[in-house]
Amino acid sequence: MQKITRDQLITKAVELLSNGTVSAVLGWKKGEFDYDITPAVFTTEEEINNGFVYNDFCGANFSKYLVAKTKKLEGKILVFLKPCDSYSFNQLLTEHRFDREKVYAVGIGCEGMADVVKLKNKVDGIVSIDYNDDGMYVDTLYDGTVKVDYAEVMAERCINCKSKKCVAYDELLGEDGEVIDSARFDEVASLEAMTPDERFAFWQGELSRCIRCNACRDACPACTCEKCVFDNPGSGVENKAPVTSFEEQMFHIIRAFHVAGRCTDCGECSRVCPQNIPLHLLNRKFIKDMNECYGEYQAGAEVGSRAPLVDYTEGDLEPGEVFERGENDA
Amino acid sequence: MNMREETLIPKVGVITDVRIDTPDIKTFRVVTPDGKKAFDHRPGQCAMLSIPGVGEAMFSITSSPTNTEYMEFSIKKCGCVTEWLHQAEVGQQLTIRGPYGNPFPVDDVFAGKNMLFIAGGVGLAPLRSVINYCRHYRDRYGDIDIVYGSRSKDDLLDYKEIIDEWANDAGVNVHLTIDNPQQGWDGHVGFVPNYVKELNFDTNKTAVLCGPPIMIKFTLEGLCALGFDKTQIYTTLELRMKCGVGKCGRCNVGSKYVCKDGPVFRCDELDELPSEY
Amino acid sequence: MRKLSLDNLNKFFAAVAESKTIYLPVDQKDGSAKYAKWAEGTEWSNALNTVRSPKDLFFPQTEDLMEFKTEGKNIEIIDIRKESEDFVIFGVRACDVKSFEVLDRVFLSEPVDSFYASRREHAIIVALACTRPSETCFCTTFGIDATEPAGDVSAWKTDSALYLKANTEKGEAFLKSIEALTEDADTAEVDAQKTKTAEIMKKLPLADLTTDAFGGGKTEELWNNPVWDEMSQTCLGCGTCTFVCPTCQCYDIKDFNTGNGVIRYRCWDSCMYSEFTRMAHGNNRLSQKERFRQRFMHKLVYYPENNEGLFSCVGCGRCLAKCPISMNIVKVMKKIGGDK
Numbered sequence: 001m002q003k004i005t006r007d008q009l010i011t012k013a014v015e016l017l018s019n020g021t022v023s024a025v026l027g028w029k030k031g032e033f034d035y036d037i038t039p040a041v042f043t044t045e046e047e048i049n050n051g052f053v054y055n056d057f058c059g060a061n062f063s064k065y066l067v068a069k070t071k072k073l074e075g076k077i078l079v080f081l082k083p084c085d086s087y088s089f090n091q092l093l094t095e096h097r098f099d100r101e102k103v104y105a106v107g108i109g110c111e112g113m114a115d116v117v118k119l120k121n122k123v124d125g126i127v128s129i130d131y132n133d134d135g136m137y138v139d140t141l142y143d144g145t146v147k148v149d150y151a152e153v154m155a156e157r158c159i160n161c162k163s164k165k166c167v168a169y170d171e172l173l174g175e176d177g178e179v180i181d182s183a184r185f186d187e188v189a190s191l192e193a194m195t196p197d198e199r200f201a202f203w204q205g206e207l208s209r210c211i212r213c214n215a216c217r218d219a220c221p222a223c224t225c226e227k228c229v230f231d232n233p234g235s236g237v238e239n240k241a242p243v244t245s246f247e248e249q250m251f252h253i254i255r256a257f258h259v260a261g262r263c264t265d266c267g268e269c270s271r272v273c274p275q276n277i278p279l280h281l282l283n284r285k286f287i288k289d290m291n292e293c294y295g296e297y298q299a300g301a302e303v304g305s306r307a308p309l310v311d312y313t314e315g316d317l318e319p320g321e322v323f324e325r326g327e328n329d330a
Numbered sequence: 331m332n333m334r335e336e337t338l339i340p341k342v343g344v345i346t347d348v349r350i351d352t353p354d355i356k357t358f359r360v361v362t363p364d365g366k367k368a369f370d371h372r373p374g375q376c377a378m379l380s381i382p383g384v385g386e387a388m389f390s391i392t393s394s395p396t397n398t399e400y401m402e403f404s405i406k407k408c409g410c411v412t413e414w415l416h417q418a419e420v421g422q423q424l425t426i427r428g429p430y431g432n433p434f435p436v437d438d439v440f441a442g443k444n445m446l447f448i449a450g451g452v453g454l455a456p457l458r459s460v461i462n463y464c465r466h467y468r469d470r471y472g473d474i475d476i477v478y479g480s481r482s483k484d485d486l487l488d489y490k491e492i493i494d495e496w497a498n499d500a501g502v503n504v505h506l507t508i509d510n511p512q513q514g515w516d517g518h519v520g521f522v523p524n525y526v527k528e529l530n531f532d533t534n535k536t537a538v539l540c541g542p543p544i545m546i547k548f549t550l551e552g553l554c555a556l557g558f559d560k561t562q563i564y565t566t567l568e569l570r571m572k573c574g575v576g577k578c579g580r581c582n583v584g585s586k587y588v589c590k591d592g593p594v595f596r597c598d599e600l601d602e603l604p605s606e607y
Numbered sequence: 608m609r610k611l612s613l614d615n616l617n618k619f620f621a622a623v624a625e626s627k628t629i630y631l632p633v634d635q636k637d638g639s640a641k642y643a644k645w646a647e648g649t650e651w652s653n654a655l656n657t658v659r660s661p662k663d664l665f666f667p668q669t670e671d672l673m674e675f676k677t678e679g680k681n682i683e684i685i686d687i688r689k690e691s692e693d694f695v696i697f698g699v700r701a702c703d704v705k706s707f708e709v710l711d712r713v714f715l716s717e718p719v720d721s722f723y724a725s726r727r728e729h730a731i732i733v734a735l736a737c738t739r740p741s742e743t744c745f746c747t748t749f750g751i752d753a754t755e756p757a758g759d760v761s762a763w764k765t766d767s768a769l770y771l772k773a774n775t776e777k778g779e780a781f782l783k784s785i786e787a788l789t790e791d792a793d794t795a796e797v798d799a800q801k802t803k804t805a806e807i808m809k810k811l812p813l814a815d816l817t818t819d820a821f822g823g824g825k826t827e828e829l830w831n832n833p834v835w836d837e838m839s840q841t842c843l844g845c846g847t848c849t850f851v852c853p854t855c856q857c858y859d860i861k862d863f864n865t866g867n868g869v870i871r872y873r874c875w876d877s878c879m880y881s882e883f884t885r886m887a888h889g890n891n892r893l894s895q896k897e898r899f900r901q902r903f904m905h906k907l908v909y910y911p912e913n914n915e916g917l918f919s920c921v922g923c924g925r926c927l928a929k930c931p932i933s934m935n936i937v938k939v940m941k942k943i944g945g946d947k
Binding site for chain 3: 333334335336337338339340341342344380382383384385386408409410412419421422423424425568569570572573575576577578579580581582583584585602603604606607
């Protein structure tokens with residue numbers, strides 16, 4: 001459950017709107033069932049009071065929206081950044097994707113967000129969700145009110161949270177946290193420990209479910225190309241279903257390569273996947289490899305940092321060593 | 331294979347003639363490999379042409395149905411299929427399917443009417459079919475006026491046919507215009523919509539428009555200013571199409587599918603569609 | 608009505624599978640369900656519904672339409688179509704059965720789509736009544752009775768038995784083919800289940816949703832509604848809603864050069880994609896707002912206008928569950944129609 005409350009955020013949003021600091025607020029809008037929350041742009045106090053919510057289902061990362069929204073708006077837009085969102089925010093600034101002057105960023109602490117899929121796998125027929133001092137209570141269609149242990153429905157990306165520290169903001173609500181020495185690479189390590197055939201089978205099993213809806217790409221804060229190769233009719237691979245399963249796998253692998261060094265590991269790709277494919281593991285593999293080959297690097301930790309893949313140092317791994325590493329893996 | 335006929339599966343066609351009309355428009359003559367017309371059509375209908383591996387696209391059939399020997403397509407180079415076609419030579423095979431869409435109502439609504447055809451650029455391609463149809467059955471129609479404009483003299487499509495044939499027909503008046511003055515051109519200079527207003531046509535005509543969207547918009551306004559009612563004006567639309575039979579969803583505008591319910595629309599019918607074409 | 612003891616379920620699947628392929632919902636590793644071929648050992652999922660709808664079985668995400676061989680300037684067109692063999696789709700929910708009617712009106716109208724028609728004609732649909740609808744269900748809004756699904760055979764699953772009733776000749780022939788495994792039964796248990804489920808349906812959170820604001824002829828009224836701007840402002844433009852939707856049927860046709868000829872194939876497409884309407888010389892829907900509006904107007908206004916009032920939504924709730932930003936048709940309908 002979040003320590004930051006809806007009321008705190010509303011107060012802040014209304015204050016910044018009414019004193020003219022911002023002309024719009026990027027926030028979360030309530031849905032039908034307390035868990036189906038939609039990112040929305042609010043421009044009036046009334047809209048905010050009527051629709052703004054904040055709870056454990058506000059996982060969406062707003063940073064990418066700033067690319068489009070700052071282009072359209074007169075004045076500044078207020079954005080609330082959870083720690084992991086703030087890394088994406090910095091990374092987008094590093095890539096000059098939006099004008100920092102057009103944004104007022106409020107950092108907010110985060111206790112980890114819930115995973116709706118996990119919740120739905122536990123509880124059937126969710127009518128509404130309430131909180132008591134001791135946790136989450138779900139009103140259901142069939143089983144009355146069910147108490148849910150928050151730890152059991154926390155998103156994987158939050159269980160393996162890499163940082164509770166907001167790395168970008170104009171103002172911080174609540175207390176800042178620390179970078180965490182998380183276990184996020186454990187699952188990658190277990191994939192690495194597989195034989196190539198096992199690993200191939202694992203990914204084939206996962207990626208074969210892909211329906212090529214492009215949600216992973218469209219939600220990804222690192223995917224901000226003006227024209228994605230997969231949208232370009234001339235590329236021959238425009239956003240369409242593939243001819244072969246090989247091609248399907250290539251879509252994800254190409255995307256993982258393209259965001260390598262820029263992916264902050266925010267986990268949006270896996271959150272939005274309608275088929276629950278653990279896409280973040282592909283990106284984490286890259287992050288882990290880069291950490292091992294070039295030293296620890298966290299994309300988005302600060303603005304303007306040079307990612308290992310675009311930064312030459314004399315200590316860089318020689319191509320031959322990389323090749324050998326691959327040989328040993330196989 | 332004894333399955334029912336499938337419209338998505340085309341026939342083989344062969345290009346038997348390529349005419350260079352303008353710097354970016356060529357007219358292709360197409361027949362089946364055994365030298366016949368691929369299928370019958372009505373004026374204003376379209377066909378899907380494709381080059382396997384390159385793509386398939388919808389084109390209006392520019393030849394008149396009264397031509398029983400072959401079909402012609404006037405094609406402007408602007409995308410990958412058209413670029414490929416522009417480098418094709420006589421003897422090249424392609425695939426063809428159709429006819430698609432609703433034709434101009436040449437045999438009922440247009441019968442006995444004075445006709446006013448207004449075209450811009452490659453917009454003459456679909457109108458040529460209906461113009462030649464009206465010329466073929468000359469006694470079924472009243473006076474025929476043809477206003478045709480293009481960027482320059484070199485961009486006028488079917489120029490030879492217009493000058494040598496259309497302009498010489500009894501009761502057919504041809505009004506050509508180009509956008510800017512040009513050496514060797516002593517005809518009218520100016521945009522089509524303005525020329526239409528200058529010509530101050532009597533409203534006792536049925537008008538048929540085709541050209542770039544902006545030309546259609548202003549010509550329509552011009553005609554209305556002259557007193558034409560939108561029920562007297564027809565046009566033909568172009569949107570992206572894949573199936574040609576109202577199923578793939580691409581050319582859906584309002585409750586209409588341009589490939590199936592169009593491409594020919596009466597302008598008052600267009601007013602009922604959302605402005606998304 | 609016939610009754611099959613659940614103890615005989617596997618025997619039943621095995622008996623049917625001797626002559627026909629059966630597709631049924633099975634659980635996947637991630638906890639969701641999908642339609643898969645039955646084979647010895649396959650467990651029928653208890654899930655309310657599958658992530659992907661059974662439309663895949665008539666209108667697959669990709670299918671080859673034809674092949675071409677080219678040599679010099681010559682082209683040979685190869686018709687690779689094969690008549691479908693008889694197959695059974697088992698366990699289809701009432702909403703999804705209704706979606707077939709929506710699809711039929713597109714694919715089976717002249718000129719008939721032979722690819723779709725062949726599968727459709729050879730399919731036997733065994734529909735399953737719902738007993739535990741989800742909060743995201745709103746099939747009743749579209750006049751669908753989840754307790755009495757259509758299809759060639761309607762089925763009701765109780766704790767001990769599967770009750771089966773034929774609705775069509777195909778269905779009767781199907782029940783005849785498995786007669787030995789079933790017995791005659793009265794409708795008491797089924798009636799009791801239907802009553803109970805109907806009570807639940809009434810209490811669903813979306814039970815009050817109506818289509819009053821929509822239908823044919825509403826284009827002008829709804830086209831300029833500010834809702835389109837407001838609700839589309841954070842739409843990602845992905846294709847999730849269209850791909851999980853049982854009634855979305857837009858498609859693309861593309862060529863693939865295999866190096867040894869060309870395959871022309873069809874694949875799902877999405878009106879939410881920026882390239883959907885792009886032509887060589889322009890695009891008539893440039894903004895996500897326009898694309899967003901197209902999807903909902905098509906389902907709620909254009910389609911019913913062309914199909915005697917039938918809406919192109921069956922209330923299955925898949926888009927509610929899967930949209931990355933939790934935007935969906937219910938929110939649009941409520942916003943435009945007014946919340947009760």
